[in-house]
Amino acid sequence: MMKAGQDDAMAVDHSVVDGSRVTPRGLHLLVVVDGRSLATDLVSGIQGKLEGLGGEHPAFLEVVDVAERPYVAEHYKLVATPALVKIYPLPAQVLVGNDLTTQMEVWWPRWQQQVAVALERDPHQGGAGAESMVQLQLSEEIFALRQEQAQLRAQLAFKDRILGMLAHDLRSPLTATKLVLDTLLQHPLDPEMTKSLLEQGRTQTQKMEELITDILEAARSSEAVFRVHSRETRLEDIFQSVMDEFLPRIRAKELTLRTDIPANFPAVHVDQERIRQVFVNLLDNAVKYTPKQGMISVVFLHRTTQKVQVSIIDTGPGIPDEAKERIFTESVRLDRDTNQAGYGIGLSLCRRIIRAHYGHIWVEDGDPCGSAFHFTLPIYC
DSSP, rough: OOOOOSSSSSOOOOOOTTTEEESSSSSSEEEEEEGGOOOOOOOOHHHHHHHHHOOSSSSSEEEEEETOOOOOOOOOTTOOOOOOEEEESSSEEEEEEEEEHHHHHHHHHHHHHHHHHHHHHOTTTSHHHHHHHEEEEEHHHHHHHHHHHHHHHHHHHHHHHHHHHHHHHHHHHHHHHHHHHHHHHHHHOOHHHHHHHHHHHHHHHHHHHHHHHHHHHHOOOOOOOOOOOEEEEEEEHEEEEEHHHHHHHHHHHTOEEEEEEOOOOOOOOEOHHHHHHHHHHHHHHHHHHHHHTTTEEEEEOOOSSSSSEEEEESSSSSSOOOGGTOOOOOOOOGGGTTSSOOOHHHHHHHHHHHHTTTTTEEEEESSSEEEEEEEEEOOOO
C-alpha cells in the first residue's frame, strides 16, 4: 500500500495507542485502482484537490491496487475502478467514476462534519476507526480462506475424477493381462503362440505403466516446476520405438500408416522420456479415434534453422472449433468421449512437456477430415 505522506509528499500523522497503529485523526481515504502505473495522475489530482479544500480536519490518503489486494473490492462491494472510498469516519462511502475530485468537493463539507462528530465521541479515534481497520483485515483473511477453500475443493474434485477414471481405464489392460496368464497356465501351447501371448502381456503392462505415469504427472500442481533433462536426440528414433508398440493396434484396425520423415532431419536437445510421453499420447488418440481402415499420417518438418515440427494427423471425427484450446487444459473430455477409455489429462501433459522445452502445441482440422496435432521444438534448448 502506498501512503500519501511517504510516497506523495503529503504529511501523515498516525495516532498511536499502546504502541499500535490506529486510524489517523481525520478523514481516512482509499484510492482503489486497477494497475499502479495508471494511478499517478489520478492520485496527484486528488492530492491537489485535498490541499485546496483545506478544512479543520486533514485527510489521509492511501492507494490500493485491487490486483494486489482483491479483498478490498469485495469488502467495499466495488463494481468499478478507479474508486475513492471514505473508510473513516463510518459509515464507509464509495465514489466511482472519472470525476472523483468533483464528487469529493461536493461531499467535503459533510465529511468534515462527520469527523468532528466522530472525534467528539472518541477523542483518541481508537474506537470506530480501529474497528474499521480490523474489519478490513478480517475481510482480507476471509478472502484468502475462501480462495484456499476453492482450491482445495477443486483438488478434491479432480482427484475423485482421476480415481474413478483410473479404476475404469486400468480394468481393460488388467483383464487382458489376466487372460494371457490364464491361457499360459491352463493350456499347453507351441513356442510361437507362447511368444505371441507374452508380447501381448508386455504390451498391456506397458499400457498400465503409461496410465499410472500420466496420473502421477497430472497430480502435480500445474504451478510446479516441470523439470526436463535434455540431451541430443533424434526424434525419429523415439517415434520408431513408440510406433513399434502401436503396430499391433494399427494392424488390428486395418489402419494405413503414412510417414514423411526427411533423411537429413536434424537432431534436437530434449528430454527423451518426456517427448516419448508426447508421442505416446498423440498416437494413442490417433489410433483410438481413427475408424477402421482409416489413415494416420506422421510428418516431420524442418521449419527453420532453429525449429522443427512434428504433425500427427488422423481421419477421425475431428475436434469442434470451440474445444480446440480447451482440450489442452486439465482433465477435459469431450461429450463424445464418455464411453472411451482415457481421462482427459494426456493432452494437458503434452502441453506442459512441450512448453517446458520452449515449444508450442496446437490442433487443426485434418484434410479432408479428422484432426491434425502439431508441436514444435527448438533444435537447441
